[in-house]
Amino acid sequence: MxxxxxxxxxxxxxxxxxxxxxxxxxxxxxxxxxxxxxxxxxxxxxxxxxxxxxxxxxxxxxxxxxxxxxxxxxxxxxxxxxxxxxxxxxxxxxxxxxxxxxxxxxxxxLQGTLQNIAAGIMLLVLRPFRVGESIETGNISGTIVDVGLFATELRTADGVYRMAPNSTLWNVPITNYSRHKTRRHEITVTIGSGDDVEEAQAKLIKLAQDEPRVTKAPAPTTYVADFDAGSTKVTLRYWATSSEWWATHTTLTKATKLAFDKKPDPTPSSGSDV
Missing domain, CATH: 1.10.287.1260 (Helix Hairpins)
Known part of the structure; x- marks a missing residue:
């Protein structure tokens, strides 16, 4: 019990x-x-x-x-x-x-990953490039598709997809071709020593003024870049919008080639009077 x-x-x-x-x-x-x-x-x-x-x-x-x-x-x-x-x-x-x-x-x-995150934060804060802009840095070039915390996606000029770790973009100088609204370019032609330099300059200015994508301000200018005993180099310097810079360059280059092509004078036919 x-x-x-x-x-x-x-x-x-x-x-x-x-x-x-x-x-x-x-x-x-x-x-x-x-x-x-x-x-x-x-x-x-x-x-x-x-x-x-x-x-x-x-x-x-x-x-x-x-x-x-x-x-x-x-x-x-x-x-x-x-x-x-x-x-x-x-x-x-x-x-x-x-x-x-x-x-x-x-x-x-994750030291490397954290380094990419830190670089991504700095890129997003300082904004050296944005989506849609064309850049070149080191051996990387293309148009920005997306900027992430770990990596940046680009599209190269030939349509290839490229992903670059942010640390590789942060530690090198960056060239941004699209940040400013306008870009400058030059076209140089070589004329003979006996050709009229002022006429060549006037012809180049006329070509630039006739191209609607060339800006009025700054206005296109020309100058003698170099000369020797047999030839003279005349350069056209003009500005165009960054979005149409390449199209303007190709159009003006072709127009300059056609304008300065020397066509042989027609040879008079020889015939006997009847």
Whole structure:
């Protein structure tokens, strides 16, 4: 009988202890669920607020705004998870230390990737090129299709797709052929030493003025580039819009060739009078 009563007492003590633990952890679970819900909603609100605010800033790319918005959201979620673990008695200091060590290991493992991300952020902030612009940098050239955080997509002049890591575009000088509205070009013709230089210059100016894609300001000009005993080089310098620069160049080059082609004088036919 005494043994049975001891079992009953021990069972009642265990049930009481389990009930106390259940009550204690039920409140912790309810608090954790409330924290998760509030944290999830707050993270989404802060992310949208940051995205909308950054999108209104002139010069901030949409990709960059979304990137920073995601960083804020995930940082808020990590903070909420740490707070939830603290509700259940987990030592948050050790969790933060573990996260720091994991972050350091990941950073070392993804050093090249992080370098591309840093370069992508700088490219999106400073905007040395935009989508649709034609660039050349090192051995990479083409028209920008998309600028991402990791890499930039281009389309070469012959229609080939090319993807370049952002770090390769950030560490070298960049030539942007489309950033300014107009571009200058020159055409040089060689005339004989006995030909009229002023006539050649006037002919070149007339060709440029007749081409509607050549800008009026700055106006086209000509000058004598070089000469020797047998020939003289005359250069036409003109400006055209960047979007039509190549078409203007090819048209004027052909027109100049046709204008300066020397056609042989017709040889009079010899005949005998009858």
């Amino acid at each position: 005494e043994q049975a009563s001891n079992i009953v007492v021990a069972t009642r003590a265990a049930l009481a202890q389990l009930t106390a633990l259940a009550i204690q952890y039920s409140f912790s679970a309810i608090g954790a669920i409330i924290l998760l819900v509030i944290g999830w909603l707050l993270a989404g609100f802060l992310s949208r607020w940051a995205h909308n605010g950054l999108s209104r800033i002139h010069g901030i790319d949409a990709t960059l705004a979304q990137f920073f918005a995601n960083i804020i959201r995930y940082a808020m979620l990590v903070l909420v998870i740490i707070m939830v673990l603290g509700q259940f008695g987990v030592q948050t200091a050790s969790v933060l230390a573990a996260l720091g060590a994991a972050g350091l290991a990941i950073g070392l493992a």
